[in-house]
Amino acid sequence: MYDAYFCVQSNYKAYRMTTRREFLRNTALVSAGLAFSGVSAKAAILPAERNQSPRFSENSPYYFNGSISREVLENYLNRSVTAGYFLTPGMPERYLFPFRIDDIRMVKNIGTKFIGRALYRWSEESFLGDPEFLASAKRLMDYMHEFDPEIIFQACIFEHVSADVNNLAIPAWVFRDFDLPVENRNFKSADMVRRLDPNATIRWGERGGGVPMINNLETRLWYWFLAKSYIDIGIEAFHLGQVGLIGADDPGLEYFADFLQKTRHYAQANARRNYIIMDAHTPTGGMVKDGVSLLDFNSFPLRIKEVLDKPMEGVLEVGYSDAIYQRSLPAISPSGWKAENGMPYLVEFDNFGLGTNPGIANWDDHFTWGYDDITWFAMKNEEDRNKWLWYTFDWIKETDPNGHLQMPLIRMIYGEQAEVSFRSYFANMRSVACPVGYSQEGIIKEIWNTRLKR
Secondary structure, three states: OOOHHHHHHHHHHHHHHOOHHHHHHHHHHHHOOOOOOOOOHHHOOOOOOOOOOOOOOOOOOOOOOOOOOHHHHHHHHHOEEEEOOOOOOOOHHHOOOOOHHHHHHHHHHHOOOEEEEEEOOOOOHHHHHOHHHHHHHHHHHHHHHHHOOOOEEEEEOOOOEOHHHHHOEOOHHHHHHOOOOOOOOEOOHHHHHOOOOOOOOOOOOOOOOEOOOOOOHHHHHHHHHHHHHHHHHOOOEEEEEEHHHHOOOOOOOHHHHHHHHHHHHHHHHHOOOOOOEEEEEOOOOOOEEOOEEOOOEEEEEOOOEEOOOOOOOEEOOOOOOOOOOOOOOOEEOOOOOEEOOOOOEEEEOOOOOEOOOOOOOOOOOOOEOOEOHHHHHHHOOHHHHHHHHHHHHHHHHHHOOOEEEEEEEEEEOOOHHHHHOOOEEEOOOOEOOEOOOOOOHHHHHHHHHHHOOO
16 A cells, blocks of 8 residues: 555656656556556556446446436436546646545445546646547546446536647547548647637637637537547546536537537447436526537536635525526436426536635625635535535535535645645545545445435
8 A cells, every 4th residue: 555655756756757658657557556666557457448348237226328317317416426537647737646546445435426527638638649648547447347337437528728739639530520621730729719709808818728619610629539539438427617608609509509419429329328428517507408408417516605704604505696506497308308397416516716815705706715615625624524514415405306416525626725635635534545635535425325315
């Protein structure tokens, strides 16, 4: 078993002393529980790639194939977690995840069925040009599926692209899938973020990147590259980020509807269970076109309201800010069932940085006492964190039957709190295997085992 020092030093040395390809291989081996000693990927104990599809029991409460019922979908949402970058090798955004062995143990222990934000890029897109990047993610995913083949892993297709995408070659199949002539070129960030109104602001565009706009063909080529690549390695869910930003120049959802249908069509023939589950942040309560939801479920941050006379305390409240509680729109789901009283949704401990005045309450912004959801949560003491998870889970179930709490397992945090735990919150029980764990692992398991039927 690794101690913290050894793991951190291993990752640091790998980053400094090896090629990028070797680094991706070696960190994948660390994730699998192998000692970092220059071992070749061929010696890994992870299972080899398989050509046979796994068999799923039709009697399981988690069975789906080709479509998904509301009951099965909500069974998954009830046991969903955020485990940011769980499948992502290397040091994405310079984040270190030195306790992956214990992370794997925790995932197995609590019985999660849906692992959100497990694989994505937020900048550093050119890493996707190395086949070892996706191969590493697939090995870890296959390893977890040996333990439980019903676990869904989610990748993200986000509302952000950096200038590094300009260093990533477009595979020929991307052009062919759009009936376009094959070109020998890289992606172009400028063609993704271009606005219909040339005077409109390009959000996050200061360094040559920004928000990809779905009406731009280059964006759809980029998103298709991501979607198809992820489905091909076994990903079964996509989080689409802030679709309101991506679709700012597509008010009728014409381009979005066409692209998501293309993605679903590919999944019907190529996904593990012939279906891809999609969600996004929906501040308006949904993403509905002609009465049909383009998403399988909605998602949104918790939107915690500060208790002004109790410093650093927060509660949940229907109608506060743009919270989604009791606002998820009715629609027909992509699988065909009717959600007459609203589509199901997840709320999550989101990360979005620090406000301008940490420690100060302000109902006019989205921060909680100047901190994002997960940083504020991490700053609480262990007893209060445990109590708040119980409170939040119960409040959502009592307030809105459409709602589900996505439990935080691994998520980036900010400020002074970030310095004590490698810039991330880890729900792991604090131990030698994870000395910076925040110790909510047992509470998450207890909540699920006492509150849920399945």
